[in-house]
Amino acid sequence: MKPAGEELPTGFVGRSPRIAQIRGLIERIGPGRMPVLIQGESGTGKEVAARSLYNAAPTGAFVPIDCGSMVGPLMESELFGHTRNAFTGAGEAKRGLLELAHGGTAFFDEIGDLAAELQVKLLRVLQEKEFRPVGSLQRMKVDVRIIAATHRNLEREVKAGRFREDLFHRLNVIRVTLPPLRERKEDVPLLIDRFLQASGRRYLLTPELSQALTSYDWPGNIRELKNCLDRMMAFNSGPLLHFADLPTQVINHIRATNEPHLAMAAAAGGGSVLPTAPIVPLHLVERGAIKSALDNLKWDRTEAAIQLGIGRTTLYRKIKEYQLAQD
């Protein structure tokens, strides 16, 4: 169980001051109907934040609308629906995403990628609170709360003429900016706990591993951290997670770091090599050394066997035994 105040029911975890502030904002503005614009790098939790806003007082449905995928001749009918036989191949009448969101929340994900034609139409929906399904002569009233998210800098998109300024101002009523994970490292251990717990199994990390995970900058943010842990758990049947199973980009970063004992652990590719660190079973050290040799040598097994000072057959056996795999 997390201490109260570090998590929302949707799993919006974090204890850093910036996340605590955003959580407070979500709790305050969530129940309202004002438009919210969520900005943040890829993987920072924009969708989690949007769902948390909705969950603060859920009314109607939460309808995600993937703006980047709405392209081509059917995009308008996807958003607004269409009447029976509105166009060739239309068939029966179909309700659009906006109608499904009536009384609830429409989440325009990656709004910066919305096609220019739809930008105009969405603006009209925001201004007039009504729209016309494709093929229909009648306008429909619609009451939706709009939450939009983007990894782009929308001001810059407006300046570059790729995003309508009037639409931007309509959406930018309340702004939530999610910080990248590298600017709130204190949340990393909390997130790790959360992802390991969610697996339903018990896992342990060596101190070097926890430190390495915190020291890495996570350019792909929470999504990258989650993928990394999922991968490490998939490689392990036992409870102890290995340094050697870290993705190559993380190991390379640690190798380049100035923290000597992490760099040493990375060089050994496995458990701890420090006299002060907890004692690590020998097979974990061996596993790490083999994995690191193979990765360094682009999985040239013959060369790895020579450099490790073991026979090729032994190396093959150990690769199998330790379930090592190429990244």
Ligand SMILES: Nc1ncnc2c1ncn2[C@@H]1O[C@H](COP(=O)(O)OP(=O)(O)OP(=O)(O)O)[C@@H](O)[C@H]1O
């Ligand atoms: N504060 C958080 N607490 C716990 N998990 C989180 C948090 N924020 C994000 N996550 C998890 O991180 C992953 C990425 O989150 P999400 O999809 O919301 O990010 P995003 O900003 O929409 O990313 P993208 O730009 O890739 O669409 C998801 O697996 C999500 O569950």
Ligand SMILES: [Mg+2]
């Ligand atoms: Mg997203």
